[in-house]
Amino acid sequence: MxxxxxxxxxxxxxxxxxxxxxxxxxxxxxxxxxxxxxxxxxxxxxxxxxxxxxxxxxxxxxxxxxxAELALPLPAPAKVICCGLNYADHITEMGRDLPEHPTLFAKFADTLTGPTDEIAVPPAAQGELDWEAELAVVVGAELRSAGEEEARAGIAGYMLANDISVRDWQKRTLQWLQGKAWDATTPLGPVLVTADSIDPEAGIGITCEVNGDRRQNGNTKTLVFSAAALVAYVSQFTVLRPGDVILTGTPGGVGMGMQPPQYLSHGDTVVVEAEGLGRLANTIRFSTAH
Incomplete structure (x- = not known):
């Protein structure tokens, strides 16, 4: 569905x-x-x-x-929690060891934008703007201290996300929030595919292209922490409610990991696609307004 x-x-x-x-x-x-x-x-x-x-x-x-024109599907989640470093190839390209526990950070509802919306980037964020194609998990039931099976049963479904990251701000401190939570920079959608129709543990191919050039090509079966495992883990320290969103991390191929690094420019179009989940297509617009 x-x-x-x-x-x-x-x-x-x-x-x-x-x-x-x-x-x-x-x-x-x-x-x-x-x-x-x-x-x-x-x-x-x-x-x-x-x-x-x-x-x-x-x-x-x-x-x-x-x-039909598809809008931002979930404009008012109470929580948007993200997992970094969750694909082995991305962890390797960032020069890190496989994690024992998920690396988590938060976004806000204001960070989200629609599946085809332009991304207006203010001057302060125009230095090292990067792409990150991701699988997003949407919670469908209230979950507190859930085990993995309860968490799996409490997932409403899945959609795509693009965790557009401002790397120079992200690298200012050990905390990533300031590089990840810029207003209206995280496309989400285009649709919610219910959990009975798709299984990320069986493998969902996720790709990202910039101006038609393939940059990322990953598969969710290689996630270090599965969608259900992440939902269960997060529910240990904060209650999850229907409509909350968890981003599961990005595969290798981000701009920061290239030699030399490559970043997004004004007019670039970033397309994220996945088998059975559809397509996000967003154009970058560098704004002169603060």
Missing amino acids: ELATIRTAGGTCAAVRSADRWLPLGAPHLSALLAAGDWRTTAEAALAGTSPGAGVAGDAEGVPVGE
């Missing part, structure tokens, strides 16, 4: 895909849908034609897939 947040004449709405149409689900976006708690029942009712919210998008029959 695929869920999304689509743009409408009146704003946005959560929707579920039925063949060639997006059916509205009576919530303004996926953050609100997941927080309601009965998101799966709501989506299944829409697919069965028994949903009372079908008119939210202004069309009882839904919106044709080819005409």
